[in-house]
Amino acid sequence: MDIKVLGPLSIQHGAAAATPVAQKPGTALALLLLNAMRVVPVPVLMDELWREAPPKTARAALQIYVLQLRKKLTWATGLTLAEVSEHVLQTVHNGYRFVVEQGQLDVQVYHRLQRTGIKAMDAGDYHSAARDFRHALSLWRGPAVADVEPGTRIRAEAAALEQSRMTMLDYRIELDLRLGLHRQILGELAVLTSRNRFHENLHAQFVIALYRSGYRIRALEAFHQVRHNLRTEFGLEPSGKLKRFHQAVLTQDPVLDEAEVVPLPRGSAADLLEAPSLASSF
Numbered sequence: 001m002d003i004k005v006l007g008p009l010s011i012q013h014g015a016a017a018a019t020p021v022a023q024k025p026g027t028a029l030a031l032l033l034l035n036a037m038r039v040v041p042v043p044v045l046m047d048e049l050w051r052e053a054p055p056k057t058a059r060a061a062l063q064i065y066v067l068q069l070r071k072k073l074t075w076a077t078g079l080t081l082a083e084v085s086e087h088v089l090q091t092v093h094n095g096y097r098f099v100v101e102q103g104q105l106d107v108q109v110y111h112r113l114q115r116t117g118i119k120a121m122d123a124g125d126y127h128s129a130a131r132d133f134r135h136a137l138s139l140w141r142g143p144a145v146a147d148v149e150p151g152t153r154i155r156a157e158a159a160a161l162e163q164s165r166m167t168m169l170d171y172r173i174e175l176d177l178r179l180g181l182h183r184q185i186l187g188e189l190a191v192l193t194s195r196n197r198f199h200e201n202l203h204a205q206f207v208i209a210l211y212r213s214g215y216r217i218r219a220l221e222a223f224h225q226v227r228h229n230l231r232t233e234f235g236l237e238p239s240g241k242l243k244r245f246h247q248a249v250l251t252q253d254p255v256l257d258e259a260e261v262v263p264l265p266r267g268s269a270a271d272l273l274e275a276p277s278l279a280s281s282f
Contacts, residue, residue, distance in 0.1 A: 005034060007143070027148050066089065070088075110136045114168065117132035136168060170202070183212075211256050223242065
């Protein structure tokens with residue numbers, strides 16, 4: 001199976017789709033997949049589906065949704081209903097567990113690449129780290145489980161994943177700058193800074209990439225644009241880091257040409273990138 005949550009929810013087996021169309025089965029499946037290989041208790045699923053006001057028939061309705069999911073998986077995979085219940089969407093104690101094989105679920109592949117990228121970065125292998133981060137980021141097709149109506153837990157899981165994605169993107173760009181790829185990422189940074197008008201680190205990276213590519217005036221314009229955005233919306237001045245880069249551009253400080261001007265994390269990188277599961281809060 002090819003299972004995706006980094007974007008619209010999708011389960012495919014060859015040409016057959018097992019993705020639910022109805023809202024509540026889709027929400028239940030999303031929570032199970034975001035916690036794949038772990039038991040999600042029935043009360044947690046009920047709370048996600050009905051918030052704090054589950055109907056008297058909530059437990060029976062949840063059982064029907066799980067049966068519907070199993071039937072879709074049966075049709076798509078060619079397994080029997082009993083095999084799906086035993087090996088894929090399991091009933092465990094007072095809850096359910098979705099079992100996936102290695103490489104089936106995109107978010108698990110994302111986290112594996114995340115870990116290998118962090119390990120390479122900490123070892124100073126910036127080429128491998130940037131490659132792994134780039135591959136991991138390419139798995140995203142939009143906001144996590146974008147087409148699912150989220151409850152509290154799915155919303156929190158999706159927010160944690162998005163923060164992980166933005167942090168990884170930040171590190172990947174810094175690695176590219178260290179590797180001398182400033183010209184190659186100019187277009188990407190132009191798009192990212194237009195979409196993230198207040199993300200000061202992205203704008204700082206854009207200033208550096210423009211300056212190193214010979215666009216000194218555009219680098220100054222990029223600084224003044226983010227400064228305008230921050231002042232207009234929040235009445236704030238840019239960070240000290242961004243101001244130092246602006247001053248360095250004005251004086252053509254040779255430090256901007258050094259790879260080390262872009263700081264890379266040490267030790268805490270895994271904590272910053274990893275999106276924690278909410279399983280422990282069940």
